[in-house]
Amino acid sequence: MTNAEASRTGAGPTAEPPLDLWGMVATPFLADLKGVDENSLGQLALTLVERGCTTLVGLGVIAEPGSLSMSEKLLSMEVIAEAAGKIPVVGSVMSVSESEALLEAGQLARALRGQLSAIMVPVTSSDSATFRGHLQGVHRATGLPILVQDLPRATGVRISAEDLSTAVAGLDFIAGIKCEAEPTFATIQYLAATTSCRLIGGFGGLGLVEDLRAGAVGMAAGITRPEVLAAAMAAWQSGNESRAAALIGEISGLINFETQPGTSVAIRKEHWRRQGIIEFAGVRPPASSWSAAFDPHSRFYGYM
16 A cells, blocks of 8 residues: 555554645744734644644744744744644745855754744755765754755755655654655655655645645645645545545636746735735845736735
């Protein structure tokens, strides 16, 4: 029985845990962009939980981490952890510099002791031995389980599935891999066969069915309709793959609109604002700002 079959049926000698939906939390700013809007951030995190997310991830790419001071990062994670209640909370460290990553990861772990379930780091080297050493260093600095984000679109670092598998082999502190190197389903299929890591799909869930079929056990929801991903995952796990595909098809245009590189953060923030979840939708440089030219598209998808 494959990982995908077990996750659908719960069968096998050791039943797979339920599918996981990661809520990727953006960072709402105050109107002047000079601080984090704590009230809006807390409401956004709570909304993600209410709409079906089973893990919250802070300081990922969608959170504009490069524009945040360390004090803002710590504040953001404290707000997210408070809103999360009993579900797991993950803190991301997106720097590909080893020294910067170790420093930041250590600070997060110390300041949020007992509140973080894991630290997520991106692939920082295409060389398996070098990246393996980086993972070991972050784990030593934090004492926490480590999640890997394989997102070359954001970092510029690409590693083959074979080398990624080699890098994590035998590291029992690796809690999972967020697989966003295209073709995602091929990478997931290889990693499912060669590692015991929990594999999570991304890109707004556009490839949800293909990624789950390949062996993923969850999806990351950075889009503003996470409840649709939750429903699609439930349909897939019950064995109704056609229904899962239909649900994703219904919002495929929205997913594409919200996940375009360059404009994705501003668009998603504006959609959260139009839903009344956050008060202001501003982004900090270098993120591209919202444009009035996007308004007809947003209205078409129901964001008035």
